[in-house]
Amino acid sequence: MVKSVKPIIILVCPQMGENIGASARAMKNFGLSELRIVAPRDGWPNPKADSMSVGAVDIIKSAKIYDDLPSAIEDIEFLYATTGVPRSMNKDYIMAHEIGKSHPFELSGSSARVGPRVGIMFGRENCGLTNEEISYANAILSIATAPDFSSLNIAHAVAVVAHSIFTSENSHEIKSIENNQMLATNGELEYFFEHLFGELDSRKFFKVPEKYEHMTHNIRNIFTRINKLSKNELQTLRGIVTTLSK
Amino acid sequence: MVKSVKPIIILVCPQMGENIGASARAMKNFGLSELRIVAPRDGWPNPKADSMSVGAVDIIKSAKIYDDLPSAIEDIEFLYATTGVPRSMNKDYIMAHEIGKSHPFELSGSSARVGPRVGIMFGRENCGLTNEEISYANAILSIATAPDFSSLNIAHAVAVVAHSIFTSENSHEIKSIENNQMLATNGELEYFFEHLFGELDSRKFFKVPEKYEHMTHNIRNIFTRINKLSKNELQTLRGIVTTLSK
Numbered sequence: 001m002v003k004s005v006k007p008i009i010i011l012v013c014p015q016m017g018e019n020i021g022a023s024a025r026a027m028k029n030f031g032l033s034e035l036r037i038v039a040p041r042d043g044w045p046n047p048k049a050d051s052m053s054v055g056a057v058d059i060i061k062s063a064k065i066y067d068d069l070p071s072a073i074e075d076i077e078f079l080y081a082t083t084g085v086p087r088s089m090n091k092d093y094i095m096a097h098e099i100g101k102s103h104p105f106e107l108s109g110s111s112a113r114v115g116p117r118v119g120i121m122f123g124r125e126n127c128g129l130t131n132e133e134i135s136y137a138n139a140i141l142s143i144a145t146a147p148d149f150s151s152l153n154i155a156h157a158v159a160v161v162a163h164s165i166f167t168s169e170n171s172h173e174i175k176s177i178e179n180n181q182m183l184a185t186n187g188e189l190e191y192f193f194e195h196l197f198g199e200l201d202s203r204k205f206f207k208v209p210e211k212y213e214h215m216t217h218n219i220r221n222i223f224t225r226i227n228k229l230s231k232n233e234l235q236t237l238r239g240i241v242t243t244l245s246k
Numbered sequence: 247m248v249k250s251v252k253p254i255i256i257l258v259c260p261q262m263g264e265n266i267g268a269s270a271r272a273m274k275n276f277g278l279s280e281l282r283i284v285a286p287r288d289g290w291p292n293p294k295a296d297s298m299s300v301g302a303v304d305i306i307k308s309a310k311i312y313d314d315l316p317s318a319i320e321d322i323e324f325l326y327a328t329t330g331v332p333r334s335m336n337k338d339y340i341m342a343h344e345i346g347k348s349h350p351f352e353l354s355g356s357s358a359r360v361g362p363r364v365g366i367m368f369g370r371e372n373c374g375l376t377n378e379e380i381s382y383a384n385a386i387l388s389i390a391t392a393p394d395f396s397s398l399n400i401a402h403a404v405a406v407v408a409h410s411i412f413t414s415e416n417s418h419e420i421k422s423i424e425n426n427q428m429l430a431t432n433g434e435l436e437y438f439f440e441h442l443f444g445e446l447d448s449r450k451f452f453k454v455p456e457k458y459e460h461m462t463h464n465i466r467n468i469f470t471r472i473n474k475l476s477k478n479e480l481q482t483l484r485g486i487v488t489t490l491s492k
Contacts, residue, residue: 026402031392055395092473097413144413146277149301152405156272159402160409167343167390196486205489219486222479227471236464240442243451244490 007080007118007165008034009158010072012133015041015125021052021060022155023122028056030162035063036119038072069121069133074187076119079224081129081137082157084150091221092139096161099141100168116183116228120161122154132213135220136186184234192238193220199245253326253364253411254280255404256318258379261287261371267298267306268401269368274302276408281309282365284318315367315379323362327375327383328403330396338385342407345387346414366407368400430480438484439466445491 009027014020014037024035040046044065053060066072073079080094094102120141123129134140143152143160152160197216206212226233255273260266260283270281286292290311299306312318319325326340366387369375380386389398389406398406443462452458469475469483 022399022402025399028395029391029398029402054399055397095413097409143409145275146412149274151301152275153268153271153300153401155399156268156275156402156405159398159405163343163389163406163409166392167341200486200489203489203492205485215482218479218482222472222475222482225472225474226468227473229468229471233464233468236461236468239451240446240465241490243446243449244487246449 017048
């Protein structure tokens, strides 16, 4: 299947329509076009998003709206969580300005090339992404900031990330395309987690109910760090869980 | 005279207070602090600039206001004019994402170093800088954009330029952000594999003996790709195998 390598921007629970519109404008400035929005606070469509997008209203009009994060990322094969502050979470960090050399795949603002479907999540204006939302990501994308003032406007963050991708494509050598490897999607990985967590739960792995969330986040964070997990490999993992559970 | 090499941001005839405030916020995110404003359309002070600056109101409060461009740049020793579109003018061009290697002096978001006083001009929201204003500049600073949509929001432009400067200086320090959790050793991982393969073998996972080697290699290849697996996480994986095998 031919897929564009242009990353998909995913705004998680954005609050202000103005910021959605400004993010769309920044996307278009740097050649991105696909916008997904999870549960926008003020509903959808939002006239303020239209007006702030200026000439990028086409991105606003074609934006896809989702009720929850899992449905928004189901077909994503490599998911970044954008966070300003490194969190005490054992997950890969990539700095936005180094994305050209650190991203594990070819990444490009150009639709001419193909590769895994990449999503980049941005969180709420006031509090970013939750730890649970971050646990879905394969890696954290972080923007270098002054240590005492690290909270970026969401559209500024989109602009900086999109500019970094756009310029990394134009100025760095192209990484090898890995078309021949069918990667597991986020939805397929989620199906594996449901299976695994179900088996573990029925065997009282989560002894303390209050720790269920924390423990499942930790487990997600282990498996989402497997670099370029293929469909075949995910099948192997499922087979392991099935076999061990017999 | 000791002078900071932190560039000074100069907004030329900005129209909307919101954009001035958002620009100040972006400056502070990337360690810049000195803002000059030439003839703001809606006068000064401007409450909308205060509110949009969020935590960067100190930059708004200490901003200097000028009636005209020459007085705003009188003490500047190297002046950039930011333009989105290359103009037919015989002047050096520097791309924002290459400023670290192309700028003729040391350029830094850090106040610890000294050098020529650098100013970076940004033009009006609707029409940028005039050719006359650009003629004052020593060089043009340009942001790489999609060719069909090159007009950036002014605060986005400030964010992209300030981020480019900040990361050009700091990239060596930023790389050192490392997860300091205790990582699993290869021996510990091997112990996990012995446990896993033993449980799988006793449950006839490896149906064809000739494929044992190939299959165990595949499984090793999955788990060894977990980047920076910590001791705690390996313990979790061991716990999963133990629990599922019950």
